[in-house]
């Protein structure tokens with residue numbers, strides 16, 4: 001059967017926060033260019049890429065979460081089965097699913113929907129610093145890119161009310177960790193990609209926030225199109241880069257050839273390298289240096305003296321049970337972790353899922369560690385087995401090193417220090433280290449580098465080495481061992497990639 005064929009100037013694969021960054025910056029800077037953005041997942045809301053927490057009804061939210069949980073509905077394991085439950089809106093890459101085997105990273109998960117994981121994320125946007133930043137970019141360049149990324153994501157430091165509890169929690173964390181951080185990176189409120197509406201309601205940033213008017217099909221320019229439920233199956237390479245790509249409309253099963261002057265793959269840190277490998281690209285570093293943040297946590301009830309009775313959700317009908325969020329930043333060499341304390345209005349876990357919510361002042365205390373990066377931590381692609389959509393099957397090889405185990409043990413000590421200052425550990429929820437993959441911050445698999453020396457997949461503008469028109473994007477491009485949540489960094493690096501594309505197409 002002959003394939004349809006069409007053309008565009010810029011093709012973006014993946015509509016999460018990073019794909020959205022390319023769409024926004026490139027439509028603004030290159031208004032003469034046609035931009036097409038595809039996503040294999042469905043559109044959840046009329047406004048493309050909206051965070052599901054901004055939906056007002058519980059039913060709408062649950063429906064949107066379910067729609068994001070993959071092309072094949074796998075059985076969600078319950079904790080009583082001794083298996084790992086996925087976060088709402090995500091699905092585990094379990095061998096019973098459609099794509100991946102996950103030895104070593106049992107909690108690896110993804111989202112397939114317009115807006116990607118950005119429709120479900122917690123919006124924490126700490127800035128990377130010191131060794132977290134790739135040293136081939138100057139600090140000045142980093143600061144400029146991060147400021148632009150903060151504007152695109154609408155990062156606001158003070159989105160929660162500054163009440164007595166907030167002041168008390170912050171003072172206590174500063175007492176415990178103040179001597180380990182520096183004046184320019186103090187213990188502080190977590191910078192969040194969120195704003196407050198006039199009625200006090202918190203608005204969670206998603207891909208729609210970045211897209212701006214592009215998110216609204218009524219107002220977007222005719223040069224931009226977002227096409228949901230359209231998978232990119234293969235990039236057809238020529239000697240210099242991409243000739244055209246093959247896509248499949250999942251509602252009609254129709255395949256199409258799309259010719260583009262520039263192709264950007266922003267399909268997350270697991271599926272971007274999978275697509276490149278399946279398209280015949282064989283860079284040594286492709287799929288290697290995989291890392292997520294080893295993560296430990298505990299759950300506490302705040303000391304009575306800290307819990308102000310006024311700390312109540314402003315809009316009790318909305319599902320926003322977060323009353324505050326605090327950050328103990330990565331600081332070399334004294335605190336090489338990113339600590340976060342999330343103050344909630346109820347106990348977030350229960351042995352009995354049917355039991356009523358236990359209200360009160362609780363907090364999840366989480367410390368993210370830097371991974372000891374290893375080439376051997378990788379996505380192993382199969383040459384013989386294929387997934388549902390004909391992509392190569394993937395086996396995840398991933399192990400914590402002895403250094404990682406020591407780092408995780410230190411993070412558990414730090415959590416205990418935070419917990420003992422802030423409250424009392426809830427029975428049965430004392431510090432534990434989560435299975436690998438739980439952070440949902442997968443990095444390194446299409447990493448950038450300063451030179452084409454086999455240790456990276458793309459240059460510092462995200463252009464794949466040896467190609468004239470192929471760019472990769474998302475957390476996979478981050479080459480360093482970070483402790484901070486990655487999205488702000490990936491959006492910043494996407495802004496840099498846009499500079500090169502603008503030079504090429506202007």
Ligand SMILES: Cc1cc2nc3c(=O)[nH]c(=O)nc-3n(C[C@H](O)[C@H](O)[C@H](O)COP(=O)(O)OP(=O)(O)OC[C@H]3O[C@@H](n4cnc5c(N)ncnc54)[C@H](O)[C@@H]3O)c2cc1C
Nearest residue numbers: 014016017018040116117118122123124232267474485487
């Ligand atoms: C519950 C939760 C909490 C989180 N909290 C935070 C946080 O507080 N801070 C933080 O920094 N990060 C957090 N994250 C991670 C954050 O959401 C991701 O870092 C971010 O979404 C990455 O953006 P992205 O655009 O690179 O990829 P994604 O958002 O994953 O989007 C990738 C998109 O590509 C599409 N796609 C994949 N393959 C194809 C294909 N072949 N063809 C077409 N489309 C394809 C997918 O459908 C998906 O929509 C969290 C994630 C979750 C789920």
